[in-house]
Amino acid sequence: MTPSDREATGLLTRPDDLVRLLDATGRRHANPEFDPWVADVDVDALVDLHREMVVVRRLDAEATALQRQGELALWPPLAGQEAAQIGSARALHDDDFVFSSYREHAIAWLRGVRPDELLSVWRGAAASGWDPYEKRMAIPNIIIGAQSLHAVGWAMGAKWEASSAASIAYFGDGATSEGDVNEALVFASSFDAPVVFFCQNNGWAISEPVGLQSKQPLARRADGFGMPGIRVDGNDVLAVLAVTRWALDRARRGEGPAFIEAVTYRMGPHTTADDPKRYRTDDDLAEWRERDPITRLHAFLAASGADMEAVDADAKAAADRAAAELRAGITAIPDPEPMSVFDHVYAEPNSHLERQRDRYARYLAMFDESAEGAR
Structure with a gap:
């Protein structure tokens, strides 16, 4: 990838352009504005975040393998986006409501969705995988950006009922060019809806770089809708947690919506039907592998004096259990009756x-x- 090509992707991330608390080497950076939002996050909490990221990466790898083995019709991998999803999901309260696209498997995992519930749709065995009211998470939306309108509608209802809950809408960089997302931003701003728009800018709207959609960082679009927009290093789980807590807190206090752009990278294909080698280079992928969110937090924990042998063993055991549950779950999914x-x-x-x-x-x-x- 040439410098001009790299510029076109919109992924040149200057340190002063992003909220970042842990850099790519795992070194902690002070941030007077956002440090208070994670002051309660001790080493044990960071070990928990690390474990969850390891688990969801393993689940993602297992699901990809299951698709290749003919057990799933399709699978949209999330590898590389674990910090953006785990960090933001950990900021949610139990009564908050999630509206996601089709790649937020880590969010679903933390909301208590079982592996068989997660996979049933992708196996073609059900139209939806779980009870959204029980999990406080709507079923994944395949229509690009439509969930942003649902999130705003829910948030407006919560406000009218004087609820302290907020909603969060997850979507990718490509969705920001959709009319639904822009209409949702208008409604949210006009009615001060308690909603957070969480854009995972993973660099590619399938095969097109984000620079073809926007000449400016996506978070700056929020200015035109009268809400704050903030860019965060989406591979820094601590920074994502801090920024999402901040946005949800102001929403709950009646200050209206906010737009978060988490700058991350999709290390795998858009879906298992995609071949990313046709539109990006191995050098580009290698550059982002050096910013791996799991490796970054692992390095910070090691520098903090954590017992890394125990940390690694615990994470591996949790990942093994989850993977076994996923494989057992998919074989237990019954074929639906045709009339169902x-x-x-x-x-x-x-x-x-x-x-x-x-x-x-x-x-x-x-x-x-x-x-x-x-x-």
């Missing part, structure tokens, strides 16, 4: 759906008759 495709489409029965159900039942019966004739 009509379940949960509408809250109440209606004639339009019944007509479709009747036609589909007759269609299936036609195959049964053919089978009888062949015998």
